Structure formats: C-alpha cells, structure tokens
Amino acid sequence: MTATEKDSKISQSEIQLKDPYIAVWLAWLVPGLGHLYQGRKTKAMIYAICILGLFFFGAILASGKCGLARCVYISMKPGAGGDMRYYYFAQVWVGVPAFPAIIQYIHDPTGENPLWNGLMAPPLRVSPSLRGYSENDNSIDNIRKKLNRRFELGTLMTTMAGLLNIFAIFDALSGPVNEEETERRRKEKLKKKRMKRRAKRQKDDAAEEI
Amino acid sequence: MEPLAFLRCLDCLYAIPLIFATSFVYAASRNENTQNLVYYALRMSATLGFFMVLTFVVMMILF
Numbered sequence: 001m002t003a004t005e006k007d008s009k010i011s012q013s014e015i016q017l018k019d020p021y022i023a024v025w026l027a028w029l030v031p032g033l034g035h036l037y038q039g040r041k042t043k044a045m046i047y048a049i050c051i052l053g054l055f056f057f058g059a060i061l062a063s064g065k066c067g068l069a070r071c072v073y074i075s076m077k078p079g080a081g082g083d084m085r086y087y088y089f090a091q092v093w094v095g096v097p098a099f100p101a102i103i104q105y106i107h108d109p110t111g112e113n114p115l116w117n118g119l120m121a122p123p124l125r126v127s128p129s130l131r132g133y134s135e136n137d138n139s140i141d142n143i144r145k146k147l148n149r150r151f152e153l154g155t156l157m158t159t160m161a162g163l164l165n166i167f168a169i170f171d172a173l174s175g176p177v178n179e180e181e182t183e184r185r186r187k188e189k190l191k192k193k194r195m196k197r198r199a200k201r202q203k204d205d206a207a208e209e210i
Numbered sequence: 211m212e213p214l215a216f217l218r219c220l221d222c223l224y225a226i227p228l229i230f231a232t233s234f235v236y237a238a239s240r241n242e243n244t245q246n247l248v249y250y251a252l253r254m255s256a257t258l259g260f261f262m263v264l265t266f267v268v269m270m271i272l273f
Contacts, residue, residue, distance in 0.1 A: 015242060046238050046247070050231040057227055153224055160228060167239040177240045 015040075015175045027172040029095045031165045034172035047168045051161050055094050058157025061150045066143050067118025071154035072098055074105040075122045075140075083123060083140050087155055093162035093169075111138065222266065229258045 017023065018038050027034025032048030035041075062071035072091050075083040091098050101120040108114065114121030123140040136142075144151050230251075237251035 040242075042244050042247075043238050043242075046234055050234045054227060054231040149221070157228065160232065164231060164235040167235050171239045176238075176242050 017172075017175060020173045023172040024169055027169045028093065028165070030097075031094065031161075031168055034169070038172065043171070047165075051094065051165050051168065052097065054157050054164070055097055055161035058154040058161065059097075060154075061157065062147055062154025064147055064150075066138050066146045067114065067121060068116070069100075069120050069154075069158075070118070070123070070138075070143050070147065071151055072120045072158050073101050073122045074109075076109075077125065085122075087159050090159045091162040093165045094158070095165065098158075098162070114138075222262075225262060229255050229262070233258060 016039060023034035023038050025034070026037050027047075030048075031051035032044040032046075035044035035047060059069035059072060063069055072088070073085060074088050075085040078084045088098075088101060091101075098120075100116065101122075104114055104119070104121040109122060111122040111124040118138065121138075123143055124138045126137065126139045147154070233251040233254040234247075237247050237254060241247040241250055
C-alpha cells in the first residue's frame, strides 16, 4: 500500500480533533483558525484562502467613493425609507472580518456619522420623499447607483463566504464527512426495505393460496 | 454581438472565484487527504462550470 492510499484510508477517529468546541469557536472567528489549532494545516490554508479571499474580494468590489465594503452592513428598519438587510445573517458566519458592521451599527444605526471612512457602515437613513435627493449622501439608493452591479456581486460573494464557513465549522467539529460509511448505511437501509417488501409479498401469496 | 453586450458577458468571469472557492471548501469538508481533495475540487469545479455555461448558452438562445 502506497503512502497516498494509506492516507486516504484515514478513519474519522484517527483525525486529531483536540477539543472540537474550542476549534468550532476558532473556526467561526477566523476561517481556518480552528483547523490550525487541530494541526490540520493544509485544510486551514485552503479554508482561509478560499473563504477570506472570497469575502475580501467581494468587499473590495463593493468599495468606492461612498465608503469601504458597503455591501456588508446591518440595517434593521423595515418599511418605507428603511432597509432590512437579511444578508448579514449569512455574512456574519465569516467571523471577525464581518464584525466592523456590528460596531458601526452600535455606534450609529442611522449612518450619519460612520467610523473608519464608512467601512461596513449602514446606509444613511433618509425619509422616503428625500430618497436619492442629494447625490452626495450615502443613502442606499445612492450607494447602489454609484456601485452599480458591483454592489450585488459584492453582496453575493460575501454572503457565499459566510455560508461556506459553516462547512468549515462543521468540519472542525466532527471531521470530514465519511462518504463510504454514509453510502454503506444507505445500501443497508435499502436492502432491509427490499427484504421487508419481499417478506410481505410472500405472506400475501401464502394467504391467497389458502 | 455588440461590443457592450460582449463587455457584459465578461462579467461572467466573476463566477470563477465563486466556483473555485465553493468547490475547494466543499471538497475540503469531505476529504482529509490533500491529493483526493484537489482532485474532487477540480472535478466539481469542472461540473459547476459546465452547467453554468450550459445554462448561459440556453438563456442566450432563448432570450
């Protein structure tokens, strides 16, 4: 057996997960950190590059004169003139990189005095009659106008990055999905079902004969 | 094809980082061995890319 074949036969129990709960927290805070803690360096690198790379690429796409990373923000104001930003519930799974949005929301939920050049700040709340009135204000209409499709692309990428980190978190908690084991269980279940059906048919046939 | 329409088609290139990130993260959640992981991820990227191109072509023909 070659080294590669041997490695591929690593069972889930042989993977050193250390304390999985600490790993989960670390994996949520910074993608890949939980795996680094468990000593799974290659995986840590893959998760960090893919998830953080995607998140920052999306954040850069949605940056411009109106501020930095304007596609990641918290806004919980439903109705006219408001903006309910459900995307943040997915984006927050990326961990620390999405935290400035929380700080900005706590600092000023109206978006009038944002910190750090508007990094992840909520858009300026304006009354419905004034929406898009001034071209210089950072209302959601103006941000969308200035960034154009880059706003949507940034939103998509940062949201995807957050959702992908959920995979990484589960991987840190219980190791990789054992596909062979899952397939074996599925086949066993199917076999049992078939046997049950056959037994029922035989029983019915016997009853008919009687 | 008009030049502007061609430029809009270039927007599809934004899908590349998405496809690769999704494939590699999904593959990493299913494999521990690096060689298997990379093979699984590349195969998945090819599948995703193929279906995206197919959908794109169908939509171009239809609309």
